[in-house]
Amino acid sequence: MPAERAAHWEQVYAARSDTALTWHQDAPRPSLDIIAAHVGPGAAVIDVGGGTSRLVDALRAQGLGPVTVLDLSAAALATSQNRLGAHARDVTWITADITAWAPPGQYALWHDRAVLHFLTEERDRAAYLQRMDAALARDGTAVLSTFADDGPERCSNLPVVRYTPETLAGMLDRHLPGRFTLTEGRRHTHVTPKGNTQNFQTAVFRRRSA
Template sequence: MSELNQHWNQVFDNKQGEQLGWFEDDISQTVKFIEQMSLDNPSQIFIPGAGTSQLVDKLYNDGHQLLLNDLSDSALSQLQERLTQDHDRDNDAEYLVQDISQPLAVDANSIDAWIDRAVLHFLLDEHAIQGYFDNLKAAVKQGGYVLLAEFSKQGAKKCAGLDVHQYDLEEMQQRLGEDFQLIAAEAFEFINPFGDSRPYIYGLFIRQ
């Protein structure tokens, strides 16, 4: 078990819901961008750093096939238990406890939408960031979507006691490469459960 795995397990074991600084009771900002994706139902959706996000319930209820990744097995256990208890549909989501910067056991060109809210910015080492984008490029199919919602250049420099890498659209585009076209973007001020402002940058891309 890695130090980061232990860190995140401790976070999710000791805090729930609004005790988490990134908790979204209102998921409409992210949903607004998902609604701009032309997704069939069901679509294959990959969520890195799924944690215990309320967004998962929405996508699950919409009938999509979900592949839920997190470094914390505790977070995914909580999420799986919630989906099993709260929904009529058989819990056929897949759960992947893995460092998103390491090679993923995901079929190539199989993902219709890659939805990342507040995960990429935790990767600091260039090798780890490159590993993340290698996974993304291997998994997302042509015509598939990528939504990146990360701390902006005007955002906080730390989250959950960890340093973060702040982003702008130019860096997102540069790291994705010319195969991905920006189709929507927005600077967004998220007010966390403690009343603090957290400036984000949202970028929605399509793979051409």
Template sequence: MTGQPQEHWGRVYSDKAPGDVSWFQSEPRHSLDALVRFGLPATTPFVDIGGGASTLVDALLVRGWSDVTVVDIAAPALAAAQARLGEKAARVQWEVADITRWNPPRRYGVWHDRAVFHFLTEPEQQTAFRRALLAGTAPDAHVIIATFAPDGPEKCSGLPVQRHDAASLAAALGSEFTLLDDWREEHLTPWGTAQKFIWCVFQRADD
């Protein structure tokens, strides 16, 4: 998770096991399904924003993805993922960074964000996210974003969130990105509570 004080997220991941946070999922099915649905090849440069201790990176490596970067504000979260992967962690680029201050070092063909953007409740935070998105995506890149839906939680991890639908996400990303598809998810937390998400896939215009 990013876009919030580093101390908060560092404390979250220091105090809890990766499987004890509400956003944990044993299988990142919606993320993987989107990659298959749009026929995205495993050679595409991929960045996971707020990837933390998510198992998505494991699944990508198993499926042959060869150019993967994980960005997160919480160093303990990335350390947990690296420890889980063992020697395979060397096949991934890891960056501790706040997305609202991050300067992408390159452009990616897939930008993935599952539940970072809804923590960006201030207009200036969303503008900073968009600035990083524009700097970090190549022409024709696909952008996969999930946030809490309009009927989703109003808070997460003790912080307020801004809920979205496909239209508000499209407006926030700007005219450079075309909405290709959207769908809803009912995510079950490790303790069985249902959380409503909206998923969107956008494509960046060809420069």
């Protein structure tokens, strides 16, 4: 499965300019505001499935990080590296499937916009959450953004699982009982480059001390 998944996403990024992809944002909101409210300079942040997102640019511009961007697609990461030019050297880039990745250290904040919702199999969600738990420092923050319960049922020709902050919290609690506390949940509407709207939810969790 990881090889098929990687092939799918490499093909997606090869097929068109990243600014035409439905999930593209010129300004990474509300993620940036939520992250800035939870971590200060020097706190390690990982953007999981960051693709070609401008979040890494915005975090750097605000003096936040160190930033790590992980994605299945090497082509997507190369696009971001080229965009950042010499500044790309300040970022850690990891090409990996999040469900099979071994975290090399711990982060203060884990950010995911529109990645977890592609995991439609229970075993993949379990693998993802084990890694999130291992990668987050004590009292670390997870910012998980997915399609809302009334958002699209598919993205990039793939089925997705839609959530509310509460159903996402329930899913986390089934896999990692008592480990994460939901501290904030909000709904927001994303406008795609073609002007269509997609409802998202973003849930913020605090990892409880072991």
